[in-house]
Amino acid sequence: MSPHTDAAGLTLLLQVNGMPGLQIRKDGKWFTVNALEGALIVNVGDVLEILSNGRYRSVEHRAVVHQNRERISAAVFHRPCQDAVIGPLPELLNDNNKPRYRAMGYMEFMKRYYSAKLDGRNHLESLRNEL
Ligand SMILES: O=C(O)CCC(=O)C(=O)O
Numbered sequence: 001m002s003p004h005t006d007a008a009g010l011t012l013l014l015q016v017n018g019m020p021g022l023q024i025r026k027d028g029k030w031f032t033v034n035a036l037e038g039a040l041i042v043n044v045g046d047v048l049e050i051l052s053n054g055r056y057r058s059v060e061h062r063a064v065v066h067q068n069r070e071r072i073s074a075a076v077f078h079r080p081c082q083d084a085v086i087g088p089l090p091e092l093l094n095d096n097n098k099p100r101y102r103a104m105g106y107m108e109f110m111k112r113y114y115s116a117k118l119d120g121r122n123h124l125e126s127l128r129n130e131l
């Protein structure tokens, strides 16, 4: 699976059959996530990054597979309701913390997410550049 960030608020992942494959990118380097058996991996997604005005960063990740061993991963995406407006929460903003993302309806956000290629954090960065 190509590098991407999730459009969710939070994602919960369970590597069902003990086969690793999830990798996250930090400081330009890829790291394999070695989850404990039965543990949920909690990933911050784009919505939380935007709501928190960048304080929580949406993690760039990808999944790799083994040549001949099956890998099963279950994902649950926690998303806002369809008519929510996604933007930095007003109570977090002040003179020292100006909005870094343009606010938009969640449906508009999702259309943009799916029309951008899965390509790392690019679509999030493009939202920053629209301010
Ligand atoms: O395969 C995985 O563990 C991650 C899948 C994933 O990143 C996704 O479904 O968005």
Ligand SMILES: [Fe+2]
Binding pocket: 004, 005, 006, 061
């Ligand atoms: Fe993902």
